[in-house]
Amino acid sequence: MGIRHLVQTLTVASIAAAVAAVAAPAQALASGPRAKVQQQVDQVVNSRPDARQTGPGTVTFSSGAVLTIPAAGATAGVCTAGWYCFYQYTDYGGRKLSFHDCGANGLWQYLTDYGFGNATSSWQNFSKNTVLVYDQATTPPTTLWTELPGAESTQVGAADNKADAFETFCG
Numbered sequence: 001m002g003i004r005h006l007v008q009t010l011t012v013a014s015i016a017a018a019v020a021a022v023a024a025p026a027q028a029l030a031s032g033p034r035a036k037v038q039q040q041v042d043q044v045v046n047s048r049p050d051a052r053q054t055g056p057g058t059v060t061f062s063s064g065a066v067l068t069i070p071a072a073g074a075t076a077g078v079c080t081a082g083w084y085c086f087y088q089y090t091d092y093g094g095r096k097l098s099f100h101d102c103g104a105n106g107l108w109q110y111l112t113d114y115g116f117g118n119a120t121s122s123w124q125n126f127s128k129n130t131v132l133v134y135d136q137a138t139t140p141p142t143t144l145w146t147e148l149p150g151a152e153s154t155q156v157g158a159a160d161n162k163a164d165a166f167e168t169f170c171g
């Protein structure tokens with residue numbers, strides 16, 4: 001029971017400490033910000049057969065629209081050149097829903113199709129397209145705002161969380 005037992009005991013204790021050190025960050029990751037983002041991504045992908053995860057916190061729909069889900073306290077980033085984007089919160093915060101398509105006579109799309117109905121508080125239009133945004137809960141539908149090419153708005157004022165559809169004209 002002498003030195004040999006002491007070495008075995010120390011070895012077992014060292015292995016247990018090493019496993020605990022590795023497991024702690026893994027457990028934190030499983031319940032941390034990245035895990036919460038992944039849960040949201042999984043929820044979107046599981047509820048939409050035309051959606052697939054294309055990166056960490058990124059879902060792409062068959063239409064070409066892209067949903068970006070940032071971790072809490074992080075930002076989804078600015079709208080990419082050639083795209084127009086809707087943001088969940090003012091000052092381009094929260095989730096970002098990005099589009100780049102248009103129609104010569106107007107292309108109608110519904111924010112509700114992407115889980116973004118009545119959830120827009122700011123926007124950026126870095127495309128050549130003009131975007132008309134509507135509230136279809138009114139009769140007739142109300143035009144809430146117009147997004148001209150190169151324009152952006154950190155807040156939509158009284159139209160906050162009322163947008164549920166938009167029409168895009170090629171520029």
